[in-house]
Amino acid sequence: MNFDFSLVLVLVTALAGVLWLIDKLVFAPKRSQALSQAEATAGRALEGKERDALLQQPGWADTARSMFPVLFVVLILRSFLYEPFQIPSESMLPTLKVGDFIVVNKYHYGLRLPVLNTKIVSNNDPERGDVIVFRYPEDTSINYIKRVVGVPGDVITYKDKVLYVNGEPQQQELLAKLPPARPTKLLLNERLDGKKHRIFRDVYRPVIDGTWEVPEGHYFVLGDNRDNSKDSRYWGFVPEALLVGKASAVWMHWEGFFSFPDFSEVRQIN
Incomplete structure (x- = not known):
């Protein structure tokens, strides 16, 4: 079986984009809501490590957010402009x-x-x-x-x-x-x-x-x-x-x- 790098690149880019979008639309609002509730309970605005801990993305979401723009640029360059071969x-x-x-x-x-x-x-x-x-x-x-x-x-x-x-x-x-x-x-x-x-x-x-x-x-x-x-x-x-x-x-x-x-x-x- 031959390794289809183009297909793998498309799938990985799509997966990273979907995970990033799910976090942005579903989990990020929940983190913001948790922060608001914690501030209401504390009676003050939380700052520093307290705030960062409540808003921190899970590892999978942070990885997807970091990798998607890079993968997307590579996909565009490799698919439509230039591709290396040996x-x-x-x-x-x-x-x-x-x-x-x-x-x-x-x-x-x-x-x-x-x-x-x-x-x-x-x-x-x-x-x-x-x-x-x-x-x-x-x-x-x-x-x-x-x-x-x-x-x-x-x-x-x-x-x-x-x-x-x-x-x-x-x-x-x-x-x-x-x-x-x-x-x-x-x-x-x-x-x-x-x-x-x-x-x-x-x-x-x-x-x-x-x-x-x-x-x-x-x-x-x-x-x-x-x-x-x-x-x-x-x-x-x-x-x-x-x-x-x-x-x-x-x-x-x-x-x-x-x-x-x-x-x-x-x-x-x-």
Whole structure:
């Protein structure tokens, strides 16, 4: 089972808000009434510790009052503005490495309700070359990250490890053979709509050929580690309804608990 942090955050925020409201509407008036009765009995206004003791909130109410504004701000920021993600696989090498922590712009493709992912405000549409985070069509509890290579109406062909968009081959420029002596992998610059990004191609991995026409409201995505990526060539198109946001920047790299976080590779994602 996958951990749905968005759902947990919504539930915890709602619980804190409800508890705070119950205390404010039900128990706070009773505390004020108890104070008034104590002052009437004493024949004077109570001050200091006496007053504080009668008006003191129970622990659960004080915690809810303190946590609700913080949780609410985090919920708004994470749901509608920016959300952090960690790269879990090598499918986007060399652009993104395992252990990269990225920031995803949640409002670039429109505002969506948390958990339901229903769009409530439209904005930009994904463009060829965008690196996007989306819910995996075969299991929407999992987030994937890939590069958009085909938008609605495009005809995408992948042949002999070369990408064709509407019949036009996307130019590949060799940068390095890795390792140089007996290369098993090629590092290349690929031009997609004239914009460059780097990709890996395995020398010995079998070719996956095919042609796909992108339907309305869907996108065709590939990993930059072309021969080591499960993407639209395997499971089909990404529906617009499953978009999460645009990957905008790497803000930290952290290999794991036995290493130190590395902030030296902070960069925009191209």
